[in-house]
Amino acid sequence: MGLILKLLAGILLGTFIGLYTPHWFGNLLITFKVLFGQLLFFTIPLLILFFITSGIAALPQNSGKLLGRTLGIAYLSTIIAGVIAFFAASIVVPMLATEAKEVAGLVGTTLTPYIELNIPPLFNVMTALALAFIFGLGIAATQAQQLKSLSDQGRDIIELLLVNVIIPLLPFYIAGVFAEMAAAGTVFTTLKTFGIILILAISLHWIYIVSMFVIAGMKAGVSPVRLIKNMLPAYFTALGTMSSAATIPVTLQCTKNNNVNEDVANFTVPLCATTHLAGSTITIVSCTVAVMVLHNSLAIPSFMAVLPFILMLGIVMLAAPGVPGGAVMSAVGLLGSMLGFGETAIALMIALYMAQDSFGTACNVTGDGAIALLVNEAAPSTEHEPS
Template identity: 50%
Template sequence: MKLILRLIAGIVVGILIGYLAPEFISRAFITFRAVFGQFISYTIPLIILFFIMSGIASLRSGAGRALGVTVAASYASTVFAGLLAFIVADAVVPHMLSSAGALVSESPGLEPYGFADKLTIPPALDIMTALVTAFLFGIGISTLKQQALKEIVDQGKDIVELALTRILIPFLPVYICGVFVALTVDGTVFATLRTFGLVLAMALFLHWIWLLILYTFAGLITGRNPLVMLKNMLPAYFTAVGTMSSAATIPVTLERTKSNGVDPHIADFSIPLCATIHMSGSVVTITTCATAVVFLTGGAAPDISTMMTFIALLGVTLIASPGAPGGSIMASLGLLSSVLGFGEPLIALMIALYIAQDSFGTACNVTGDGAIASVVEKLALSKKAGDH
């Protein structure tokens, strides 16, 4: 919650600087945005490489069928939630912006100081190279049980997470401040903020639509009342809103899932795993915001095949996203740039949009975990009974 308040403060200060401060101060903040954006671009492949590799390597096969069903159900929920978000955003957002035109330019009117162009930090790996390498080595480590290599990967992940928690996340409000200085100078800041509010409201609405769909499906599979199941999970939802952490909410999610009648052994296994791999709320927000940001620039929405590719890769990329607030959007930046072609100004807007609702996306994730556990119980235990 502190990060959200700091983000709001950064937006307000950015608007005030853009309107009231001398040009050299505005350029200083825009220059910081340009330099810090270079550092973000440098860290993106490292986040993808170490977090995804570590996450895949940690998915052991010891739990048998329950593991496979949990992973499949979580991934299916994440992908279909993303597709729903794209379909709705593609239909609704253009009507929101029909009278506004392009609100954001990739080339702001006030340029950073000249040294920012010379201070380049090229990434060590290409985005897709990092992604494929993470898959290859993650699966290999898990299959061959290479514990020594797994420890090295985990240590690399810890180093990258340290950079996120000590450098990237703390300085994001200043970075966002620079973004809104540029928007204010361009004269598009209030139109952009109005659209921000509408897009975030739509994302929150879609969270609950997806939870209703998810629990309706779980109710049909298990024979339980979906509305009662969802009501029982509300304490987990509100706990996640406060903590902004799936992991910190696990005890409440676990207790509420068991109160829905889910087998304790299944709940004890699936809920902690879903806290890492079930990201439907996060994908709904990222997809909705990405579609809106495209329209904000006056562009046409990506075609359905491009978005399906983006959502399918996003569902895997978020498997082991950093646990810090805003971690999911940081993990998705590589796909936003490589698949959707987002440049630095658009990535900055995505960060601002996502973090503004981060706690609600997390709440959708953990609340949906209870439905996934119910489905896993039905499918895994019915198969086990059939084997006997």
């Protein structure tokens, strides 16, 4: 929650600097933004490579049917959540942002960095994704322990960079973006759309949660209201922790209270904590549409044009870093390579996502309970009603 407050402070500080301070002061902040942006975009392909490789290589080897069933439901859930979010945002956001001005074309016209440094990534995002699958599946098949250790150590280094450098400095990066927009005169339109899209995302989270438990309740023959009620402790715990992994003990107990077989719960809940990010996907897709509305240079694509992005996003979400903002960091590369997002558009995405990260995480873990129920109904399980 402290990170969210710092992010909001960064938005306010950047707006104030862009509106009221001398240009030389704003240029200092923009210089930091440009340099930090180079580090961020250099890191993204490495993040995708190491996290997805490590995630695939670490999947349990002796639980074939249960593993396939759980991952299949988690992936399908994520894709459906993204599709629903796209249609909802495509209908709602344009009606609420008719006065949106072009942001991308105005960036840099009034505030310019004193220093520019080019740090090209070692490889692009799609290359990183292909390498991650080749090495991840190869390590899982051959049990190449040295390569597995290398991918795990690489993941740990990138996570250390995220936790100690990138995430703490994000508020200053966002402040630079909003300083640019304030100087260009587009900040208030952006903030108006921010509020609307956050309300939309949280509303879609609950529509998703209710839908998942209606389906699970129908298969289990139990009232969805009772199932959701039993999962509320996990939802509110995730709001505070902003971490699916940190909420696992509570999610496990809530899932068992819904009378999921203990072995099924012990397998599915920890696995889904790192592979099922439907709530995060809802937010990312909703925010994507909002940012496209704010940028006249980014046309809102048709459903068939955005579907490949949603399908790839579902794959990337399977191994997103388990840190605050980890999901959007994993999505950054896809936004640039598949939808043409520039640095300013990506910075807006990060700001929008981080502002609701706790709600997206809460949706993720609550949905994990529904997936456990669905897996339970397809596997040997007890037949009693939840407590």
